[in-house]
Structure formats: structure tokens, C-alpha cells
Amino acid sequence: MYAQMVKTxxxxxxxxxxxxxxxxxxxxxxxxxxxxxxxxxMPDDYRRTLIRQISQHAHSEVVGMLPEGNWVTRxxxxxxxxxxxxxxxxxxxxxxxxxxxxETLGITRDQMIEALHSGKAKxxxxxxxxxxxxxxxxxxxxxVDGAAIMNQIPLQRCSYGPYARAMVRICKEESFHMRQxxxxxxxxxxxxxxxxxxxQDALDRWWWPSLMMFGPPDDASVHSAQSMRWKIKIFSNxxxxxxxxxxxxxxxxxxxxxxxxxxxxxxxxxxHYDFGAIDWEEFYRVLKGGGxxxxxxxxxxxxxWEEGRWVRDAALACAEKQVRRQAS
Ligand SMILES: [Fe+2]
Ligand SMILES: [Fe+2]
Numbered sequence: 001m002y003a004q005m006v007k008t009x010x011x012x013x014x015x016x017x018x019x020x021x022x023x024x025x026x027x028x029x030x031x032x033x034x035x036x037x038x039x040x041x042m043p044d045d046y047r048r049t050l051i052r053q054i055s056q057h058a059h060s061e062v063v064g065m066l067p068e069g070n071w072v073t074r075x076x077x078x079x080x081x082x083x084x085x086x087x088x089x090x091x092x093x094x095x096x097x098x099x100x101x102x103e104t105l106g107i108t109r110d111q112m113i114e115a116l117h118s119g120k121a122k123x124x125x126x127x128x129x130x131x132x133x134x135x136x137x138x139x140x141x142x143x144v145d146g147a148a149i150m151n152q153i154p155l156q157r158c159s160y161g162p163y164a165r166a167m168v169r170i171c172k173e174e175s176f177h178m179r180q181x182x183x184x185x186x187x188x189x190x191x192x193x194x195x196x197x198x199x200q201d202a203l204d205r206w207w208w209p210s211l212m213m214f215g216p217p218d219d220a221s222v223h224s225a226q227s228m229r230w231k232i233k234i235f236s237n238x239x240x241x242x243x244x245x246x247x248x249x250x251x252x253x254x255x256x257x258x259x260x261x262x263x264x265x266x267x268x269x270x271x272h273y274d275f276g277a278i279d280w281e282e283f284y285r286v287l288k289g290g291g292x293x294x295x296x297x298x299x300x301x302x303x304x305w306e307e308g309r310w311v312r313d314a315a316l317a318c319a320e321k322q323v324r325r326q327a328s
Contacts (some may be wrong), residue, residue: 058098129293141181
């Protein structure tokens with residue numbers, strides 16, 4: 001397993017002999033499944049990797065509210081609108097948990113936001129696709145939140161305490177998100193033929209980007225081997241992607257929808273579904289800013305930040321006043 005990880009990771013891992021005493025003790029704690037807490041010693045790279053991963057996760061939660069916000073005023077019923085609002089609020093809460101978890105590593109919220117707005121920090125590329133019809137909202141819940149759960153369940157066991165603990169509640173809420181999405185799609189699929197066509201069209205557009213959510217294939221994944229050794233990643237990108245496909249095929253069958261992949265078929269020998277090649281060029285294009293909504297999403301975030309400045313200033317001024325009052 002270890003040798004295989006070294007081979008598949010792009011960066012070479014340090015051998016035992018190359019590690020310092022502190023690094024060896026740190027790795028031993030992780031190997032013994034002990035948690036690392038904010039005040040514990042940790043290698044600089046571990047800290048940097050976690051800051052990158054957790055802040056990117058936080059940004060994804062917050063930017064992920066935008067494509068769904070597009071449909072709040074057009075939800076087809078009061079019930080669907082209430083569900084959608086609750087989900088979007090959950091995502092905002094996930095962002096706040098995660099920013100807080102990242103702050104325990106010594107970065108400030110302002111630094112993270114600045115990195116997002118300058119384009120230095122990434123968020124999940126899936127949110128650079130537009131939500132064209134109401135069926136997109138159900139599809140996002142089913143596939144995008146479904147893929148997020150697949151990624152996040154193992155993170156409840158990751159080595160960094162604050163991140164692992166934040167994941168517990170987040171995963172519970174994500175499972176509600178996925179179920180509401182599936183339920184909404186089921187209603188469309190049992191509705192008129194036009195509604196069912198709308199559901200199929202949404203699935204056709206969201207399927208491949210959902211598979212890309214697990215990141216590049218293992219042999220091209222820059223950070224994988226070290227992250228797995230540090231247990232900030234428990235399963236590889238390809239393993240999680242395969243699980244997601246295996247879980248989703250029967251769900252699509254119940255909906256009566258067709259996954260847009262002519263190569264998709266059950267492989268008896270592997271005990272898994274085989275699926276077609278992913279267009280990694282599209283993945284990297286969207287990642288680098290060339291997706292349909294990259295500019296719009298960042299614009300929405302930066303203007304929310306600018307327009308909310310007076311609220312932050314007022315809250316800070318109020319807090320300072322209270323401190324002064326208590327002191328006098
Ligand atoms: Fe979330
Ligand atoms: Fe969610």
C-alpha cells in the first residue's frame with residue numbers, strides 16, 4: 001500500500017530516515033489514529049495543505065449558494081421554496097464552520113476571503129456551471145451534494161481534530177440536501193413528459209461535472225500520496241469516484257433517467273460499473289477560469305463583500321463600544 005502510494009503520488013514522500021524526530025513523532029501519532037489539535041506541533045506542509053484544503057472547502061460552500069440562489073424566487077411551490085432556502089442557509093453555515101476550522105491553523109478569515117477574491121484560492125469548479133431550469137436544483141442536490149457526501153464522510157475520520165469534528169454535522173445536513181434533491185427530481189420524473197424531459201436535460205448537463213468533483217485521476221493528483229499518509233485524505237480520487245458511480249446508477253434507474261454515458265455498464269469481474277472517459281481538458285479549463293460562470297461567481301462574491309462592509313464595520317464598532325463600557 002505504502003509503496004503503491006509513493007509510486008502513484010507525483011511528489012516523492014520522505015523516508016523515515018529523512019524525517020526529523022518531531023516529524024517521526026507526528027507521523028506516529030497519525031498512524032495510531034490520534035487526532036492533531038491546533039496547539040500541537042505540526043510540519044509546515046501539513047499546516048499549509050490543511051489551510052488550502054479547508055479554505056477551498058469553505059469557499060465552495062459559500063460560492064455553492066449562488067447557483068441555487070438563482071431559483072429561490074422561482075421555486076414551484078411554497079414547500080420547495082422553504083426547503084431550498086433551508087438548504088442554502090445550511091451551506092452558508094458550513095462555510096462558517098470551515099472558515100473557523102481553518103482559522104485554528106493561523107490564517108485569518110480576511111486573508112482567506114482576499115485569496116478567494118484575488119483568484120489565488122480555488123473553490124469547487126462545479127459551481128461555475130449555470131442553473132438553467134428548476135430541474136437543475138434537484139439534480140444539484142442529488143448529484144453535487146451526493147458527491148460532496150462521498151468526499152466528506154471519510155473526512156470525519158481525518159487526522160485534524162477541528163476539521164473532522166466540523167464534518168460530523170456537515171455530513172448530516174448534506175444527507176438532507178441530497179434527499180431533498182432526489183425527492184424533487186422524483187416529483188418531476190413522475191410528472192408530465194415535459195417535466196421528465198427537463199429532468200433528463202439537467203442530468204445530461206450535470207453528470208460529467210459531478211464526476212469531475214472528485215478531482216483529477218490518481219496518477220495526476222499532485223497532493224494525494226502525502227495527504228493520504230497524513231490522513232487528511234482517506235480514499236483516493238478514483239476510489240471515491242467509483243463509489244459514487246456505483247451508488248448513483250441504481251438511483252437513476254428508479255428515476256427512469258438515463259446517465260449520459262454510452263460506455264456505462266456493470267463489470268461482473270470487478271464488481272463495479274465501468275464508465276466512459278472524463279474530459280479532463282474541460283476540467284482544467286473551468287478550473288483555470290474558463291467555465292461558463294467563473295467571472296459571474298467571483299463578481300457576486302466580491303460585490304457582496306463590498307456591499308456588506310458597513311455591516312461588518314457596524315458590528316465591530318458595536319463590539320468595541322461594549323468592551324469600553326464594561327471597562328469603565
Ligand atoms: Fe455543504
Ligand atoms: Fe449541501
